[in-house]
Amino acid sequence: MDKIISIENLTKSFGGIKAVDDVSFFVKKSEIKALIGPNGAGKTTLFNVITKLYSKDKGRVLFMNKDMEPYKPHNLIEIGISRTFQNIQLVDEMDILENVMLGCHTNTKTNMIDAFLHLPKNKKEEKKAAENALEILKFLKIDDISDKYPSEIPFGYKRLVEIARALCIKPVMLLLDEPAAGLNESETNRLLKTIFRIWEQGVSILLIEHDMNLVMNCSHSIVVMDNGKKIAEGPPSYIQNNKEVLKAYFGK
Ligand SMILES: Nc1ncnc2c1ncn2[C@@H]1O[C@H](COP(=O)(O)OP(=O)(O)OP(=O)(O)O)[C@@H](O)[C@H]1O
Ligand SMILES: [Mg+2]
Incomplete structure (x- = not known):
């Protein structure tokens, strides 16, 4: 199976807070993968480590099977990784x-x-x-x-x-950080269509999003984080009924 990006045991702390705590998952080529989790779960920090805004403490990120360690932020343009904020x-x-x-x-x-x-x-x-x-x-x-x-x-x-x-x-890989935040329903529907059209061009997408309708309708697979840790991963149908996920969102 072709992986575009692999996150391996990634860890990033701020002082005493483990914002990303030993997280591993990968995105397949031509896949739309969602990264979800409650506020403060560590999703944006993970993006910031991937895109070299933050250095990691442990673990590694492989892009097209190549360790991203030597890359600087400006190298991401050359290798085809792009993001929104x-x-x-x-x-x-x-x-x-x-x-x-x-x-x-x-x-x-x-x-x-x-x-x-x-x-x-x-x-x-x-x-x-x-x-x-x-x-x-x-x-x-x-x-x-x-x-x-x-x-x-x-x-x-x-x-x-x-x-x-x-x-x-x-880009060959696009990282979207909460693209639906603040959008109304019709704007969100338009965004959904836009994401699909970008994906149809062969772009692999990693999508952070709180809008569950959008996430469930557009992603092939979902990773769930809570308190820095990955707590679940699977297709939308699995994540929707996962006890750990429901607890993370509603159990606190
Ligand atoms: N630059 C930073 N300095 C110190 N702490 C940080 C920094 N960036 C993030 N954090 C902390 O790391 C944790 C994870 O934050 P992060 O922004 O990654 O969460 P998130 O999952 O993107 O949340 P949200 O859904 O609210 O955007 C939080 O406790 C946050 O306060
Ligand atoms: Mg965030």
Whole structure:
């Protein structure tokens, strides 16, 4: 079986808190895998370790069977890993097209102003980046807002713009951190369709999400974390009725 990414015994502590505690699982190629768990379970920390924003304490991450240890954050663009952030990070002073273009040069920087400072100064390169960004906005069916500013578009669109930015590098693996947070029902339905369309392009997806409808409807397999630990893993039908999972969500 082809694995795109393997997390092996990953551990990350902050002071006395084991945010990620000996977690192992893998994502198969062309799979949509969900990572769920109550607030503070360690989901975002796991993303931050994978994308090199945080160093790990123990364990390893293999991407296409290669240990990611030597990689730096900027190497992720080259190997094709991209992500979105839980908190929307659009630069208010830039229009949507320019915001998406930021993704061509960075896909892991939490600080988009920093990304802005590293935009190419070369006109030819900039034109290519603009064409690429517009193509992605078209793919996501939001090219009608390309010249708008973040303050002028609805919240649901902002999440899609973040996804557009992550798609700029044509990733093979996309990490989405709570893409449905703050969306209404129709925006969430649109997001579901969007996730499927990205997946149809051959992109493997790891999705952190609290919206259980979305998770159950789009993932092939689910990993559940609680207090830093993996407590369950399996297809949606199994996770829905798993006692440990129900206890983690409702038992406290
Ligand atoms: N940079 C940090 N410094 C100190 N503690 C942190 C840091 N990042 C995360 N933590 C702690 O690690 C634990 C896991 O947090 P994390 O953000 O990974 O959870 P999460 O599963 O993403 O939660 P949520 O669903 O609320 O986003 C929490 O106790 C959190 O307070
Ligand atoms: Mg989180």
